[in-house]
Amino acid sequence: MAGSGKAHLRPGRDAVLEVEDLVVEFPVGRGQVVHAVSGLDLDLLPGETLGILGESGCGKSTAGRAIMQLPAPTSGSVRFDGAELTGLGGGALRRGRARLQMIMQDPISSLNPRRKVKDLVAEGLSVWGFDPADHEGKNKETVVRELLAAVGLEPDVVWDRRPHELSGGQCQRVCIARALMLRPRVLICDEPVSSLDVSVQAQILNLLEETKERFGLSMVFIAHDVSVVKNISDRVMVLYLGKVCEVLPSEGMHLQAVHPYTRMLLASIPGEETEADAEASSGPGARAAELPSPLNPPSGCRFRTRCPLATDLCAAEEPVLRELASGHAVACHHVESP
Amino acid sequence: MTAASLLEVTDLRTTFHTPRGDVTAVDGVSLTLRAGETLGVVGESGSGKSVLGRSLMGLIGQGPTTTISGRVTLAGHDVHALPARERRRLWGPTVAMVFQDPMTSLNPVKKIGTHLVEALRLHLRLDRKAARERSVDLLRQVGIPEPARRLDQYPHELSGGMRQRVVIAMALACDPKLLIADEPTTALDVTVQKQILDLLARLARERQMAIILVSHDLGAVAGRTDRVAVMYAGRVVETSRTLEVFTRPIHPYSEALLASIPRLDAAPHTRLRTIEGRPPDLVSPPPGCRFAPRCTRAEDVCRTEAPRLRGPRPAAPRHTAACHLPPAATAHEED
Numbered sequence: 001m002a003g004s005g006k007a008h009l010r011p012g013r014d015a016v017l018e019v020e021d022l023v024v025e026f027p028v029g030r031g032q033v034v035h036a037v038s039g040l041d042l043d044l045l046p047g048e049t050l051g052i053l054g055e056s057g058c059g060k061s062t063a064g065r066a067i068m069q070l071p072a073p074t075s076g077s078v079r080f081d082g083a084e085l086t087g088l089g090g091g092a093l094r095r096g097r098a099r100l101q102m103i104m105q106d107p108i109s110s111l112n113p114r115r116k117v118k119d120l121v122a123e124g125l126s127v128w129g130f131d132p133a134d135h136e137g138k139n140k141e142t143v144v145r146e147l148l149a150a151v152g153l154e155p156d157v158v159w160d161r162r163p164h165e166l167s168g169g170q171c172q173r174v175c176i177a178r179a180l181m182l183r184p185r186v187l188i189c190d191e192p193v194s195s196l197d198v199s200v201q202a203q204i205l206n207l208l209e210e211t212k213e214r215f216g217l218s219m220v221f222i223a224h225d226v227s228v229v230k231n232i233s234d235r236v237m238v239l240y241l242g243k244v245c246e247v248l249p250s251e252g253m254h255l256q257a258v259h260p261y262t263r264m265l266l267a268s269i270p271g272e273e274t275e276a277d278a279e280a281s282s283g284p285g286a287r288a289a290e291l292p293s294p295l296n297p298p299s300g301c302r303f304r305t306r307c308p309l310a311t312d313l314c315a316a317e318e319p320v321l322r323e324l325a326s327g328h329a330v331a332c333h334h335v336e337s338p
Numbered sequence: 339m340t341a342a343s344l345l346e347v348t349d350l351r352t353t354f355h356t357p358r359g360d361v362t363a364v365d366g367v368s369l370t371l372r373a374g375e376t377l378g379v380v381g382e383s384g385s386g387k388s389v390l391g392r393s394l395m396g397l398i399g400q401g402p403t404t405t406i407s408g409r410v411t412l413a414g415h416d417v418h419a420l421p422a423r424e425r426r427r428l429w430g431p432t433v434a435m436v437f438q439d440p441m442t443s444l445n446p447v448k449k450i451g452t453h454l455v456e457a458l459r460l461h462l463r464l465d466r467k468a469a470r471e472r473s474v475d476l477l478r479q480v481g482i483p484e485p486a487r488r489l490d491q492y493p494h495e496l497s498g499g500m501r502q503r504v505v506i507a508m509a510l511a512c513d514p515k516l517l518i519a520d521e522p523t524t525a526l527d528v529t530v531q532k533q534i535l536d537l538l539a540r541l542a543r544e545r546q547m548a549i550i551l552v553s554h555d556l557g558a559v560a561g562r563t564d565r566v567a568v569m570y571a572g573r574v575v576e577t578s579r580t581l582e583v584f585t586r587p588i589h590p591y592s593e594a595l596l597a598s599i600p601r602l603d604a605a606p607h608t609r610l611r612t613i614e615g616r617p618p619d620l621v622s623p624p625p626g627c628r629f630a631p632r633c634t635r636a637e638d639v640c641r642t643e644a645p646r647l648r649g650p651r652p653a654a655p656r657h658t659a660a661c662h663l664p665p666a667a668t669a670h671e672e673d
Contacts, residue, residue: 055527055528055529056527167616169616197382197383197554198382198554198556198595198598198599199382199594199595199598199612199613200382201598202598202599202600202610202611202612202613203612205600205610206609206610206612209607209609224527224528225528225600226528226602227599227600227601227602228600230600230602230606231600231601231604231606231607231608231610232606232607233606234606250606251605251606254602254603264529265528265529266602267532268528268529268531268532269528269557269602270531270532270535270555270557270558270559270560270561270562291497291527
């Protein structure tokens with residue numbers, strides 16, 4: 001899986017966000033290093049949603065945060081709206097990424113429990129200064145109220161409430177309103193629905209689709225749930241141990257996917273398997289299915305320790321992303337080119 | 339009670355007395371389970387599914403803050419009428435539980451072996467050597483590689499999936515007739531989730547063990563259970579054979595819940611169906627059907643009178659739902 005290579009990039013198109021060779025490593029003492037993200041490339045066109053899919057520990061959240069420079073990546077380049085974000089610091093960085101906003105996984109802990117909804121949502125305006133000229137001459141309160149209504153909250157009801165008086169779904173709506181306050185061009189959503197109940201999850205997914213249309217956003221949607229990612233994305237990128245396995249259009253992805261890891265993720269959706277499958281994956285002879293340590297990732301293709309197709313070639317040589325069809329790139333030695 | 343039924347629950351009510359008022363988390367649940375049968379209990383957070391699991395086992399008992407009424411008969415014993423000592427004797431050989439988070443259900447300062455040997459020596463009165471041998475055997479059965487070495491490791495040395503396997507091995511130690519698994523895979527990764535669910539299915543088959551699988555994940559329940567009960571606000575709103583509920587739900591809540599899950603075979607950007615509103619506050623639940631305030635089909639009768647579980651489809655009399663206005667049977671093909 002290796003996944004170096006840039007076959008999936010689309011140079012020459014006006015990408016709003018371009019990430020190249022993104023590497024994030026965390027030193028953990030005794031000379032050891034966690035290789036969280038190892039050479040990630042991506043581009044995001046205006047109005048597009050890119051889904052990033054993978055298990056825990058695959059580096060998907062780290063990648064999202066590194067794009068936001070939270071913290072800055074070890075190396076690599078992040079260009080947002082044509083301007084380089086890496087290497088910036090202090091005020092320049094804050095100005096540079098004001099229109100790049102993020103929604104976190106746990107909506108309750110990402111809100112200050114002591115502040116009221118009206119202040120939480122207006123925080124961006126308070127930080128950057130409010131200029132009615134940017135908002136068609138409306139005053140600040142009207143702008144905040146309109147935004148609350150836009151995310152499906154009743155402004156009069158929630159106005160003076162604090163996060164503990166709201167449900168998880170409502171808190172996530174507040175987080176979305178906060179992110180929208182500064183009129184972002186790109187929204188990075190890190191597992192925005194995984195802590196929510198299914199019926200609330202559907203509400204938030206619909207809301208994200210609506211806001212994307214209404215505010216002309218591009219999105220990076222990070223999640224572990226294949227069906228959720230497929231539903232909201234235009235393209236899906238599958239990560240494993242910090243490397244890209246496969247990039248493919250979400251339309252028909254369950255039929256088109258060819259990388260053994262993507263196939264494995266698809267096969268682990270409950271309710272899709274046969275008895276024989278069950279025997280193979282739970283019996284005493286089951287193949288090791290644990291993620292190897294990111295301290296010392298396997299040589300060559302990082303997926304080879306769990307891959308049913310692995311051969312000596314996979315240990316020796318890292319597969320490079322190559323294009324199979326338009327918009328579909330895969331990093332595997334054993335996938336036939338068409 | 340028929341000879342074959344292992345568990346029989348009649349009108350179980352678990353009420354917690356809180357400063358805000360009484361919360362009846364499980365409100366009049368009746369169900370039966372035969373030996374070797376698997377039952378899925380699905381519902382969203384706050385629907386009472388976990389409290390139900392714990393009440394069945396007697397982990398939640400009568401006390402100053404809790405009132406339990408109704409009857410839980412497990413392998414011939416009335417769980418809530420037994421003295422605490424005797425109830426404890428059921429835990430292990432008759433009923434065992436697997437909890438959601440494998441890290442917090444293992445003691446971090448004790449070795450894996452200690453966890454397993456403890457139960458075996460206490461319940462089966464095995465000596466140290468025999469208990470150790472049986473522990474190795476149990477770990478092998480749950481698919482842990484190098485079981486003998488694992489006995490001397492601590493929980494933090496194992497991954498989440500391996501820990502959950504250890505917890506399952508502990509639950510199996512005394513050959514329970516019923517295993518209650520409360521969200522056994524929620525804390526695990528998708529690929530590991532599948533392995534654990536497959537493991538439970540295999541063990542149930544091999545040991546003729548009944549399983550109650552409590553989960554918010556409809557997908558997890560769909561492929562692995564014989565029957566399913568859908569809970570909403572403390573009540574069972576629909577129950578039937580699993581396939582029946584998933585393909586032809588009767589209750590509007592089950593139907594809406596199923597429709598709100600994104601489907602892999604649907605086109606991207608398909609708008610998902612949502613359920614308006616929120617589940618009721620159980621301190622003051624609405625009169626009548628508890629789903630009525632959110633239901634698109636609700637009429638006056640729904641707001642005043644609580645519906646009983648009944649089977650509106652003659653072809654499938656055991657497919658019951660608590661709804662006054664079930665969809666016309668003719669809308670579906672009956673088999």
